[in-house]
Amino acid sequence: MTQLREANLLVENFGSDLEFGSIIDYSFGSIPVDTTLRRVGHEQGLDRPAIIVSPSEFIQRTGFIWICPITGESKYHISSIDQISLPPNLSTYGFVLLNQLISAKLPCDYVIDIREKIPTFAREVSLKLVKKLPPLETIKDVISTILIINHRLYRPDFGHIVSYDISAQRIDNNRHSPPLAFVVTPLVFNKTTGFAWVLPIVREKAGTCIRLPNDSPCKGFIALDQLHSHDWLARKFQPICKLSSEFTKDILFVVSEILSSG
Numbered sequence: 001m002t003q004l005r006e007a008n009l010l011v012e013n014f015g016s017d018l019e020f021g022s023i024i025d026y027s028f029g030s031i032p033v034d035t036t037l038r039r040v041g042h043e044q045g046l047d048r049p050a051i052i053v054s055p056s057e058f059i060q061r062t063g064f065i066w067i068c069p070i071t072g073e074s075k076y077h078i079s080s081i082d083q084i085s086l087p088p089n090l091s092t093y094g095f096v097l098l099n100q101l102i103s104a105k106l107p108c109d110y111v112i113d114i115r116e117k118i119p120t121f122a123r124e125v126s127l128k129l130v131k132k133l134p135p136l137e138t139i140k141d142v143i144s145t146i147l148i149i150n151h152r153l154y155r156p157d158f159g160h161i162v163s164y165d166i167s168a169q170r171i172d173n174n175r176h177s178p179p180l181a182f183v184v185t186p187l188v189f190n191k192t193t194g195f196a197w198v199l200p201i202v203r204e205k206a207g208t209c210i211r212l213p214n215d216s217p218c219k220g221f222i223a224l225d226q227l228h229s230h231d232w233l234a235r236k237f238q239p240i241c242k243l244s245s246e247f248t249k250d251i252l253f254v255v256s257e258i259l260s261s262g
Contacts, residue, residue: 019056021119025112159248
């Protein structure tokens, strides 16, 4: 039996067991040949633990899980990395990396196993993730960050629509080419960590989406059920436009509600 087939059977057997607070073994794939391209915003490849931070109701309704990777070694010596240690007396030891997120559609070949469930600790993680988002009350009528056309100087900020490079991965037929995404994390987070959290933009409505404003130069829908962190330098983020503060507030509110309702 191949590893892929084994993974499929495991996922089929999990059923509703994949829920908020589950620690899972997740295959982040092999380390890319180009080591500057950290795969979908992860520090490294290979199989490793991760914790599900999306609410169980959200998982059942959308078919997506949001996860944060777990590293076995403390990275407190790296100032750009924010982490929280797992509770003692678990079978899993390690540190949840709070800068990095990925969403995966179920059934998912990359879910290898379920280790244990710690929903109380997961709520603590989720609240810390919410704090990575810009406070809604601080968003002004005009988002202050100016899009710099010189791409070498560009730094992504929340409310921006960007294009980026995922040439090493298969692009969904419903995605733009090059792919587009809406940035949800603020400039200070993105500059400090090297990561930006984004929601993909798709051509046609699918799943939980919201249509881009009519006056936006980009057309399509923001996929609210998918949240990813990307190394924005390695992925060559390029600015397309910025959206209004009111529209941005609506999107950030939804993301915040999802993360805080576990």
